Amino acid sequence: MSLDLTETDTLVVGAGQAGVAMSEHLGKLGIPHLVLERHRIAERWRSERWDSLVANGPAWHDRFPGMEFPGYGPDDFVTKEDVADYFVAYAKMINAPIRTGVEVKRVVRQQGQPGFLVETSEGSIRAQRVVAATGPFQRPLIPVIAPQDAGLTQIHSAQYHNPEQLPEGAVLVVGSGSSGVQIADELQRAGRQVYLSVGAHDRPPRSYRGRDFVWWLGVLGAWDAAATEPGKEHVTIAVSGARGGHTVDFRALGHQGITLVGVTQGFENGVARFAPDLADNIARGDDNLRQMLDAADAYIARHGLDLPEEPEARRRLADPACVTHPLLSLDLAQAGVRTILWATGFTVDYGWLQVDALDANGKPRHQRGVSSEPGVYFLGLPWLSRRGSTFIWGVWHDAKYIADHIAIQRKYSAYRAASEQGSAVKATAKEITA
Numbered sequence: 103m104s105l106d107l108t109e110t111d112t113l114v115v116g117a118g119q120a121g122v123a124m125s126e127h128l129g130k131l132g133i134p135h136l137v138l139e140r141h142r143i144a145e146r147w148r149s150e151r152w153d154s155l156v157a158n159g160p161a162w163h164d165r166f167p168g169m170e171f172p173g174y175g176p177d178d179f180v181t182k183e184d185v186a187d188y189f190v191a192y193a194k195m196i197n198a199p200i201r202t203g204v205e206v207k208r209v210v211r212q213q214g215q216p217g218f219l220v221e222t223s224e225g226s227i228r229a230q231r232v233v234a235a236t237g238p239f240q241r242p243l244i245p246v247i248a249p250q251d252a253g254l255t256q257i258h259s260a261q262y263h264n265p266e267q268l269p270e271g272a273v274l275v276v277g278s279g280s281s282g283v284q285i286a287d288e289l290q291r292a293g294r295q296v297y298l299s300v301g302a303h304d305r306p307p308r309s310y311r312g313r314d315f316v317w318w319l320g321v322l323g324a325w326d327a328a329a330t331e332p333g334k335e336h337v338t339i340a341v342s343g344a345r346g347g348h349t350v351d352f353r354a355l356g357h358q359g360i361t362l363v364g365v366t367q368g369f370e371n372g373v374a375r376f377a378p379d380l381a382d383n384i385a386r387g388d389d390n391l392r393q394m395l396d397a398a399d400a401y402i403a404r405h406g407l408d409l410p411e412e413p414e415a416r417r418r419l420a421d422p423a424c425v426t427h428p429l430l431s432l433d434l435a436q437a438g439v440r441t442i443l444w445a446t447g448f449t450v451d452y453g454w455l456q457v458d459a460l461d462a463n464g465k466p467r468h469q470r471g472v473s474s475e476p477g478v479y480f481l482g483l484p485w486l487s488r489r490g491s492t493f494i495w496g497v498w499h500d501a502k503y504i505a506d507h508i509a510i511q512r513k514y515s516a517y518r519a520a521s522e523q524g525s526a527v528k529a530t531a532k533e534i535t536a
Contacts, residue, residue, distance in 0.1 A: 108225070113135065115234050116236040116237065118143075118482070121233075122137075125193070130505075139202045141202065145186075155182040169195065209455050217231075230477060241451040248444070255268065255269055259445040262443060264288075269440050273289050273440075273442075274366075275443045276445060279340060279445065280341055287355065298362050300352060300380055301365045303387050308342065310394070310398050318401075324489060362425060364379045364428060365377040374432045450465065470504075471504045
């Protein structure tokens with residue numbers, strides 16, 4: 103389908119949750135727009151997530167306001183395929199002008215006239231505004247410490263699908279956020295020997311006193327925090343919706359048979375080296391859990407809520423041997439480790455966006471998604487406006503703010519001063535009488 107010289111007011115790049123949300127709000131405001139997606143709608147949910155993944159928030163919370171998840175109860179956790187199907191159905195419901203199979207290759211500002219020239223795999227588009235809705239999961243990040251060993255299989259969590267995909271043998275999982283914890287647990291339950299490298303993390307309760315942790319973060323105001331706490335910019339969240347949802351307990355994983363180790367520092371001659379920080383990292387996760395429980399208890403007392411007490415939530419298991427006597431090194435071959443799975447997150451990639459909206463490191467310069475380059479917007483990024491910005495419901499609200507900003511700018515652009523209008527009227531009258 104050729105797009106040659108197509109013109110639109112606002113071009114949205116990406117048709118995941120951010121792009122679909124953006125289209126809804128632009129459509130409600132009557133703003134002409136086009137959404138381009140190089141693959142399918144919500145493609146990353148389908149092909150860049152493991153098979154058993156479910157949403158980390160319950161169905162009542164992790165959705166757009168205009169549609170519920172069909173076939174799910176409010177406290178159920180939606181499978182990844184059904185999340186992708188949800189966005190396809192939502193796009194159809196709002197009649198979103200999405201064209202799939204079209205890759206945006208370059209965006210540059212037009213010289214001597216307003217707007218941008220967008221080069222795509224199907225032709226060129228002129229747009230007055232561009233919204234980069236490609237989200238935070240653009241390029242899998244594997245640290246430079248990764249060993250150069252042809253005998254090892256090394257994959258990122260974005261390429262992992264199931265245990266059968268990996269060669270036989272033990273697995274070292276590096277990363278203790280939601281992805282790393284859930285994948286390590288799945289591999290161990292499938293009969294693999296698993297080593298899990300645990301770094302700094304937050305560890306909220308899956309639920310407490312009858313309410314899911316997403317509810318607690320909401321009523322305690324944590325979702326609306328405008329900026330991360332100093333020193334916690336790269337702290338992951340260990341939470342799981344797997345098997346009906348449960349609180350992540352690293353000690354329980356150790357007793358289950360997973361060997362916990364500290365932060366992976368490097369590799370040399372086939373030997374992995376780990377920092378002596380395992381116990382401290384787990385202890386800080388415990389502190390985060392207790393702080394949230396304390397805040398929840400205080401909230402219940404302050405508001406007089408009739409929610410059942412849950413003393414078991416504060417119970418702490420004994421440290422497994424891997425915590426009391428942690429490994430500081432591991433000979434991979436001797437331990438039978440044939441795979442390293444990097445659950446180490448992602449980085450952004452805006453190489454196609456060739457405008458003055460990025461810093462020296464290629465990171466967006468913006469305020470609540472409004473970039474330093476007039477007419478360019480970012481959507482779907484962590485902490486775009488608040489802690490909840492990368493969640494399904496959070497991106498919907500961020501999209502509304504950006505759409506409102508675009509609508510205001512369109513009014514300014516459409517404004518004609520009285521003197522201009524008067525000159526135009528006189529010119530028209532002169533033409534008629536001539």
